[in-house]
Amino acid sequence: MTSLATLGADELRAVMGRYRDALRSHQADINRLNVYPVPDGDTGTNMALTLEAVVAELDGVPSASALPEVCRAIGHGSLMGARGNSGVILSQLLRGMCERMGVAGEAGVNGAILADALAHASDLARRAVVRPVEGTILTVASAAAEGAATGVGRDTATLVAVVEEAHRLAADALARTPEMLPVLAQAGVVDAGGAGYLLLLDACWSVIDVAHPLPEPSGVPDVDLSRLGGSEGGWAGGSEGAEGGVPDVGDLRYEVMYLLYAPDDSMADFKEVWAGIGDSIVVVGGDGLWNCHIHTDDIGAAIEAGVDAGRPQRIRVTDLAEQVEEERWVREASNAPGAGPGAEPVGPAPTTSVVAVVTGEGIGRIFRSLGVHHQVVGGQSTNPSTEDLLKAVELVGSDEVVILPNNKNIRPVAEQVDALSDKTVRVVATGSILEGFAALLAYDPAAGAAVNAASMGESAARVVPAEITRAVRDASTDAGEVHAGDWIGLSRDGVISIAGSAAMAMRILLDRLLEDRHELITLIEGEGSKAADTRKISEWLKEEHPEVALEVHHGGQPLYPYLLGLE
Numbered sequence: 001m002t003s004l005a006t007l008g009a010d011e012l013r014a015v016m017g018r019y020r021d022a023l024r025s026h027q028a029d030i031n032r033l034n035v036y037p038v039p040d041g042d043t044g045t046n047m048a049l050t051l052e053a054v055v056a057e058l059d060g061v062p063s064a065s066a067l068p069e070v071c072r073a074i075g076h077g078s079l080m081g082a083r084g085n086s087g088v089i090l091s092q093l094l095r096g097m098c099e100r101m102g103v104a105g106e107a108g109v110n111g112a113i114l115a116d117a118l119a120h121a122s123d124l125a126r127r128a129v130v131r132p133v134e135g136t137i138l139t140v141a142s143a144a145a146e147g148a149a150t151g152v153g154r155d156t157a158t159l160v161a162v163v164e165e166a167h168r169l170a171a172d173a174l175a176r177t178p179e180m181l182p183v184l185a186q187a188g189v190v191d192a193g194g195a196g197y198l199l200l201l202d203a204c205w206s207v208i209d210v211a212h213p214l215p216e217p218s219g220v221p222d223v224d225l226s227r228l229g230g231s232e233g234g235w236a237g238g239s240e241g242a243e244g245g246v247p248d249v250g251d252l253r254y255e256v257m258y259l260l261y262a263p264d265d266s267m268a269d270f271k272e273v274w275a276g277i278g279d280s281i282v283v284v285g286g287d288g289l290w291n292c293h294i295h296t297d298d299i300g301a302a303i304e305a306g307v308d309a310g311r312p313q314r315i316r317v318t319d320l321a322e323q324v325e326e327e328r329w330v331r332e333a334s335n336a337p338g339a340g341p342g343a344e345p346v347g348p349a350p351t352t353s354v355v356a357v358v359t360g361e362g363i364g365r366i367f368r369s370l371g372v373h374h375q376v377v378g379g380q381s382t383n384p385s386t387e388d389l390l391k392a393v394e395l396v397g398s399d400e401v402v403i404l405p406n407n408k409n410i411r412p413v414a415e416q417v418d419a420l421s422d423k424t425v426r427v428v429a430t431g432s433i434l435e436g437f438a439a440l441l442a443y444d445p446a447a448g449a450a451v452n453a454a455s456m457g458e459s460a461a462r463v464v465p466a467e468i469t470r471a472v473r474d475a476s477t478d479a480g481e482v483h484a485g486d487w488i489g490l491s492r493d494g495v496i497s498i499a500g501s502a503a504m505a506m507r508i509l510l511d512r513l514l515e516d517r518h519e520l521i522t523l524i525e526g527e528g529s530k531a532a533d534t535r536k537i538s539e540w541l542k543e544e545h546p547e548v549a550l551e552v553h554h555g556g557q558p559l560y561p562y563l564l565g566l567e
Contacts, residue, residue, distance in 0.1 A: 003158065003211075005158070006107060006108030006110050007101070007207070008109075009065060011108075012109075013058055013070060014207045015207050016054050017055060018214060019200050019204075020052060023196060024048050025214075025216075026044060026215075027048050029195075030192050030196050031044040031192070033192035043086045043196060044192065044196060045361070047196040049087065050078055050081050051078075053077045053082075054074050054078050057073045057076060057077025057080075057081075058077065060073070067102060067104055068103070071101055071102030072102065074094055074098050075094065075095040075098045078090065078094045078095060079091050079284065079285055079291050080259070082284070084255075084293070085193075085282060088257075088291050089128065089284075090137070090197065092284040093121040093124070093125050093197065093200075096120045096121030096122070096123070097117040097118065099117075099120060099124075100120045100121075101114070109159075111148075111158055111161060114148060114159060114204075115145070115149050115151065115152045118145040118148045119148070121141065121145070122142045122145040125137075126138055130274070130281035131279065131281065133181070135177040136191050136193055139180065140170050140174050140177070140193075140198060141197060142173070143172065143174075144166040144169065144170040144173075144197070145166070147165040147166040147167070148166040150169070151163070159208050160208050163201060163205045167205060171198060173194070174191065174194045175190060199215070202214055252279055252280075252295040252297055254295070254296055254297065254299050254302075255293070255295055255316075255317070255318040256278075256293075256294050256299055256315070257292065257293045257317075258292055258313060258315040259289065259291055259292075259312065259313045260291075260306050261310050261313065262290060262306075263309075263310065264286060264287070264288065270283070270305055270308075271283055273301075274296075274302065274305055277294075277296050277298045277301045278294040278297075278302065279296075280293070280295040281295075282294075292306065299317055299535065303315060303532075315531060317534075318554055349396070350445030350446065351399075351445060351447060351448060352398055352402055352443075352444075352446075352448060353396035353398035353445075354371060354401070354403075354443060355374045355393055355402070356374075356375055356376070356403075356404040356436055357376050357377075357378040357389075357404065358433070359433075359557045359558065360524075360555040360557035362524075362554040366437065366553065367437075367440070370440040371443055373398075374392045375392075376389055376392050378407070383410050385413065389414055390417050390421060393417055393421050393425055394423075399423050401421075401423055401426075402425075402428060402452050402456065404430045404440075405429075406433050406436040408431040415427050424448075425449065426449040426452070426453035427453070428453050429457065430460050432465035432563065433465075434522060434565030435461075435463050435465055435565070437565070438460045438565065442455040442456045464492075464565065465492065466489060466496075466509055467489070467560045468489050468490075468505050468506050468562040468564070469488060469490070470486070470561075471483065471485065471486045475495075477498075478495065478496075479494075482498055486498050486499070487499050487502045488505060489505045489509030491513060496508075496513070501533070503533040503536040506562060507537060510537075513566055514548065518567065519549065519567065520548065520551065520566075521541070521564060521567075522564065523550060523562060523564055524555035524563040524564075525553070525555060526555050526557035526562065526563065527556065529561040529562055534552060537550075538550055538552075
């Protein structure tokens with residue numbers, strides 16, 4: 001089959017679909033490369049989620065739509081769905097490409113138009129980053145644009161020649177990123193964002209010419225990937241023996257992201273304010289809608305700048321110091337039991353393995369770092385079945401297993417597994433995520449399941465769990481009348497606080513639960529949590545209970561914006 005001469009609306013849809021699939025396929029590998037400047041989320045995950053938003057936007061565009069409509073959907077979907085620093089930059093690259101491809105008309109995108117689109121995308125991405133750094137996705141995008149221009153200059157310039165040259169120079173630039181950034185050379189890897197961008201060129205090439213396959217994942221999440229691409233378009237291992245870890249987070253602790261509805265002429269002042277309070281600043285968008293990303297120590301100032309410029313929405317704040325520590329835990333455990341769901345242990349399996357029910361990506365990372373060998377997704381609204389838990393138990397290599405249900409509704413289901421398995425299975429009656437964390441502090445891989453169940457149960461019982469959520473219906477409780485929309489605080493005793501805001505519900509809850517013996521509060525932020533509420537409760541604790549330490553982690557769990565554990 002000959003290669004395509006042009007890309008039309010249908011082919012561009014196919015490129016985005018294949019790119020989404022490629023990112024999902026290589027997600028774990030790209031996450032492993034994520035060492036610069038700090039692991040602010042997982043690069044592969046963030047880029048994949050950004051493309052999920054693009055494909056979802058395209059699903060809403062009628063199949064008969066022309067190229068301009070498809071390009072607008074790609075640009076809008078990527079802007080609205082961008083996640084993390086890498087996702088925001090990727091959204092700008094896609095938007096830049098679509099601005100030039102969208103005017104191609106019925107004839108479609110030929111080689112010259114694609115080359116112009118890649119150059120425009122690279123230029124827009126660089127302008128969106130306040131302090132561009134070489135050795136990143138920006139470098140790879142610039143090389144792709146240069147290669148595409150070389151392809152156009154050939155005597156027999158074709159669409160496939162343009163994308164082939166763009167891919168060749170981009171892959172070469174990606175392989176050289178460790179020469180530009182010492183932190184990459186120290187870790188023995190290439191830039192994660194650049195690796196993700198190269199897959200876009202692979203996806204485009206595979207649509208233009210079916211003879212070009214998408215690269216296969218390495219299959220080894222912690223492999224040293226110092227080169228990506230090559231003549232076969234696959235993953236190739238890099239130098240062996242390179243050692244290095246996650247760089248220090250430095251003085252900038254938080255990642256702040258939000259969508260900002262603001263006039264275009266206000267953004268110069270907005271960027272100037274942000275330049276004075278942080279780094280890793282990326283601001284993309286236009287026509288009154290912007291996706292904004294910054295690393296900073298001053299969360300309040302970062303958000304207030306958005307309020308001054310316009311109307312910020314979907315505000316997300318991530319503690320980068322916490323993520324650096326979690327990434328370190330995962331990297332150090334990458335060759336040990338518990339590195340991730342279904343991970344194969346190196347060497348003999350422990351006497352007792354742990355299976356845990358989890359909800360939320362951040363919570364899952366913490367459980368892995370604490371030694372969990374297999375995770376089953378579930379929680380308050382998604383209870384796993386007995387079969388789900390049984391499959392997880394059978395997958396681990398140990399003959400004895402402890403299950404952490406982490407929810408009282410899942411506990412009875414977990415209790416059925418022992419009778420259905422040839423293995424010895426014990427259940428620790430954890431009714432919450434925080435109890436699960438506490439239980440793992442007493443876990444001994446060399447001890448039997450019965451011994452572990454007893455000691456882990458005692459450790460879990462020392463935690464006072466609580467949670468903040470929003471009422472979905474009216475109800476009468478011991479704490480008073482609850483109305484739909486109220487914020488409520490729950491403990492083992494049921495509803496104990498009712499308020500008009502999450503921060504106030506949490507304050508009342510802590511007033512009633514805190515005792516002199518408590519020294520530490522662990523707070524897990526989930527979907528719906530707000531930086532302002534977290535800051536209010538932190539400041540209140542410092543004033544009213546200075547003797548109590550507060551640890552805040554990002555869990556990402558649904559339905560419950562805050563999970564708490566008092567110790």
